[in-house]
Amino acid sequence: MKIIDVHTHGIGGFDTRTTSAQHILKIAEIQGSLGVSGIVPTVYPASLRTMRENMLAIKEAIKIQGSGIRDQGPAGESSKAEARILGIHLEGPFLNPSKCGALDPASFLTPHKDSLKKLIDGFGDIIKIITIAPELDDAVNIIHEISDKGIIASMGHSEASYAEAEAGFHAGARGITHIFNAMSGIHHREPGLAGFGLINPEIYIEVIADPFHLDPKFMEFIFSVKNPERIIIISDTVKESTSPSAPHGIRDEGHKLLGGSLSIAESAARLIKAQLSALTVKKAVSDNPERYLAIYG
Numbered sequence: 001m002k003i004i005d006v007h008t009h010g011i012g013g014f015d016t017r018t019t020s021a022q023h024i025l026k027i028a029e030i031q032g033s034l035g036v037s038g039i040v041p042t043v044y045p046a047s048l049r050t051m052r053e054n055m056l057a058i059k060e061a062i063k064i065q066g067s068g069i070r071d072q073g074p075a076g077e078s079s080k081a082e083a084r085i086l087g088i089h090l091e092g093p094f095l096n097p098s099k100c101g102a103l104d105p106a107s108f109l110t111p112h113k114d115s116l117k118k119l120i121d122g123f124g125d126i127i128k129i130i131t132i133a134p135e136l137d138d139a140v141n142i143i144h145e146i147s148d149k150g151i152i153a154s155m156g157h158s159e160a161s162y163a164e165a166e167a168g169f170h171a172g173a174r175g176i177t178h179i180f181n182a183m184s185g186i187h188h189r190e191p192g193l194a195g196f197g198l199i200n201p202e203i204y205i206e207v208i209a210d211p212f213h214l215d216p217k218f219m220e221f222i223f224s225v226k227n228p229e230r231i232i233i234i235s236d237t238v239k240e241s242t243s244p245s246a247p248h249g250i251r252d253e254g255h256k257l258l259g260g261s262l263s264i265a266e267s268a269a270r271l272i273k274a275q276l277s278a279l280t281v282k283k284a285v286s287d288n289p290e291r292y293l294a295i296y297g
Contacts, residue, residue, distance in 0.1 A: 001282065004038040004289040005031065005264045006129065007089055007178065007206055007234035015239035016041050019053050021060035024085065028061070031083040035265035038084045040128055040293070042236075045092025045107040048119050055123050058088050062126060086293060087128035090119070091177065094142060095157035096133040101182035102258045103157065111142040120149070127151050128293055131177040133158035134168030134193075147172030150296035154206070158193050159184045165196035174295055175204040178236055179222070181213055181257075201227040204292050206234045207284070209267035210260050212249035216274065223276055232292060233267055233284045236260035 009015050012030045014023045024041060031039050041061075043054045062085045093115075097105035109115055111132065120127055129152045132139055146153040155168050156177025161184070165176075176183075176197040184192030197205040207222060208214065213236075214222070223231065235241070238259030240250045250258045262270070268285045272278045 001286050002037040002290060003035055003265050003268075003285050004040075004086070004293070005036050005083075005235050006040045006232060006289050006292065007042050007091075008039050008237045009042050009044065009091075009259060010239040011235075011237045011241045011263075013239060016043050016054050016058065017046075017239075019057050021057050021064055024058050024061035025064060025082070028065070028083045028085055029081075031263065032081040034263035036083045036263055038086045040086050040089045042089040042091050045095060045103055047107065048093075048109075048115065051090065051093070051119060052123070055088055055090075055127075058085065059123065059126055061085055062087075087126045088123065089129040089131070090127060091131045092157070093119070094130075094132045094136060094139060096136060096159055099133070099157045099159050099182045099184075101157060102256055103182075111136050111139045113142065113145060116142055116145055120151075124149055124151070129154050129175065131156040132168075132173075133160065134171075134173060135160040135164040140167055140171045143168055143171040143173050147174075147296075152292070152295055154204075155193060156206075157182045160193045160196075162191040162193075162196050165193045166200075169196070169200060169203055173203070175206065175232075175292065177206050178208050178213070178234065179205040180218070181208060198222065198226050202230065204230045204232055204288070206232050206236075208236045208260050209233045209264070209271055210235075210249065210262040211270075212257060212261060219271070219274075220276070223271075223280060228277075228280045228283060229288060229291075231280070231284045232289045233264050233271075233281070234260070235262060235264050235267065237263065
């Protein structure tokens with residue numbers, strides 16, 4: 001079974017804030033050792049120049065993997081169980097500072113066609129996902145632009161109302177980034193972005209399925225109400241993430257969560273042990289992310 005992680009920043013001391021292709025390959029190697037077949041390295045918001053430098057490292061790592069001549073054993077096979085690098089996920093920079101989470105709000109930008117072009121020019125063939133807050137000025141038009149370029153627009157780091165989330169969906173957005181985390185939650189008079197993610201049967205939702213980002217009862221709730229074909233388990237792991245997980249999650253000195261603490265293979269095993277449907281969980285780490293990435297394939 002293929003296991004695909006569409007949202008991982010790093011792991012085991014390495015992350016995407018690098019200009020080194022070897023660091024990206026090390027992330028792929030560690031993820032592969034944890035049973036993950038494919039990853040979409042996720043770039044942090046930063047200056048456009050820095051994000052492009054980070055993307056260049058990922059592009060070079062993809063090229064090295066594709067060359068087929070790296071780390072081969074005597075029979076020509078790879079000597080390491082590397083996860084295949086499937087593309088790039090840009091988490092920003094068109095995000096809402098009021099929902100920055102662990103990201104640096106100083107790096108966020110107002111959505112603008114010129115900024116998008118400067119960001120993605122030369123990388124359009126490998127960028128798979130861009131996370132954007134749909135309520136920002138001109139965000140709907142930028143979502144159109146992203147979608148027209150064959151890139152998945154995912155809504156996140158956002159305080160969008162249900163109506164604003166729906167407008168993003170109609171503009172072409174097809175995903176929601178780590179549902180309930182760094183976004184407007186559910187209120188009985190305003191379902192918000194999280195409510196839209198659960199109610200709309202077509203939108204894909206990322207779910208961080210470690211023990212810290214979502215209460216176990218809310219995890220059960222998500223799997224009981226959401227279309228099972230549209231749930232994608234992600235790790236959202238960061239440089240500080242290791243396996244097994246830290247006992248209190250990956251947090252800064254102020255106790256803020258910085259990222260996920262389990263690989264998605266570990267998350268899947270944990271959910272199945274908690275009596276969630278094994279078939280549904282397996283879809284969420286395999287079939288669903290594969291279908292998601294193929295939307296414009």
